[in-house]
Amino acid sequence: MHKTALITGITGQDGSYLAEFLLEKGYEVHGIKRRASLFNTQRIDHIYQDPHEAKPKLKLHYGDLTDSSNLTRILSEVQPDEVYNLGAQSHVAVSFEAPEYTADVDAIGTLRLLEAIRFLGLEKKTRFYQASTSELYGLVQEIPQTETTPFHPRSPYAVAKMYAYWITVNYREAYGMYACNGILFNHESPRRGETFVTRKITRGLCNIAQGLEDRLYMGNIDALRDWGHAKDYVRMQWMMLQQDAPDDFVIATGVQYSVRQFIIWSAEHLGISLNFQGEGVNETAVVAKVTGDKAPGVKPGDVILRIDPQYFRPAEVETLLGSPIKAKEKLGWTPQITTQEMCEEMVAEDLKSAQRHALLKQHGFDLPVSLENG
Ligand code: NDP
Ligand code: GDR
Secondary structure (H helix, E strand, C coil), X not given: CCCEEEEECCCCHHHHHHHHHHHHXXXXXXXXXXXXXXXXXXXXXXXXXXXCCCCCCEEEEECCCCCHHHHHHHHHHHCCCEEEECCCCCCHHHHHHCHHHHHHHHHHHHHHHHHHHHHCCCCCCCEEEEEEEHHHCCCCCCCCECCCCCCCCCCHHHHHHHHHHXXXXXXXXXHCCCEEEEEECCEECCCCCCCCHHHHHHHHHHHHHCCCCCCEEECCCCCEECCEEHXXXXXXXXXXXXXXXXXXXXXXXXXXXXXXXXXXXXXXXXCEEEEEECCHHHCEEEEEEECCCCCCCCCCXXXXXXXXXXXXXXXXXXXXXXXXXXXXXXXXXXXXXXXHHHHHHHXXXXXXXXXXXXXXXXXXXXXXXXXXXX
């Protein structure tokens, strides 16, 4: 008998990799997508199945985590064996701009799903995965952070996710639901949203290398993060729901780098050596040398990065480093892709896209490059 999974946030980075992974395992996969004024399924178009075909294995439903009746109806129709709650307003900086909406989606949205599962009498059938986050640690109390490190959230996003974390634990304890929290540290990929720092760097530097943009404006480049690859992390989301008993796990690489280091690696993959000059808000990155043919758009002396305080956060999470020991010992999970390999893959993908744009430009088709930042 095949299993059925429901993914909220299927159109996002993790949702797309998880859907691929579950389809390969033979699951029937249902996903909730939001209505948008433009197509928003780019990350899953390659696995989309025409609903007119007999028995498609991937089905999309319109819905929103702010709408209980809609969540209840979809759960009732799908009767899933597994629910992966990946949907969220997931941008930390944006959560300071839209705190109430973030709480509605990320905190109460989780409660709505859990309550709908219970209301429908699915609490003994349906296993539940909650996308918890290293942002819960915020002002860190212990290095590295483990499943028992105390939380100190530092943004409306993290506070909302803290509610979601505990309501998941509560439904497990109160109703015996199989409900797990994956406390995931930052994970990235070529499908990462363009306004998260790694993708902003790889995409921005590739555009600059191809002469499509002049400069990258960044916030706190001394922040330290433990970055893994999304493909490794969605495998772990599934593994967590295949155990005899539900439990919570930290998912991390156990290695930490600065945003600055990620900038240096990304530039190196483009044949650009950088010098950082100045301090604080006056710091800049200047091109020292260009080798190879990947960066015809820059020359030594170009200032390709400046600090812009608009990207500083009202309360910053300066450092995060996770301990994946429990995941390794209990589930046998270890990440397969290093941070450096992931950076190289992201640069390679963004370079292809920048080169396509540059080629069109050369031939008179000057398509706009979105300069929307984050
Ligand atoms: P993305 O931002 O790429 O994807 C978020 C998904 O949630 C998108 O499909 C988005 O839809 C959907 N969504 C947003 N608002 C709503 C809503 N109101 N109702 C229904 N769906 C909504 O995030 P990631 O894939 O990177 O992350 C997945 C989850 O894991 C998130 O919950 C995130 O907070 C959490 N997380 C992520 C980490 C990371 O490093 N990536 C680390 C730890 C936790 P649309 O495409 O229409 O915008
Ligand atoms: P984060 O990811 O806040 O950790 O949340 P993000 O990539 O946005 O920031 C990481 C660090 O980089 C610093 N930074 C900048 N960030 C952005 N976005 N833009 C900039 O210009 C910039 N300059 C420096 C940030 O200040 C921060 O310290 C991500 C999200 O995926 C969450 O949903 C998830 O829960 C956590 O990771 C784990």
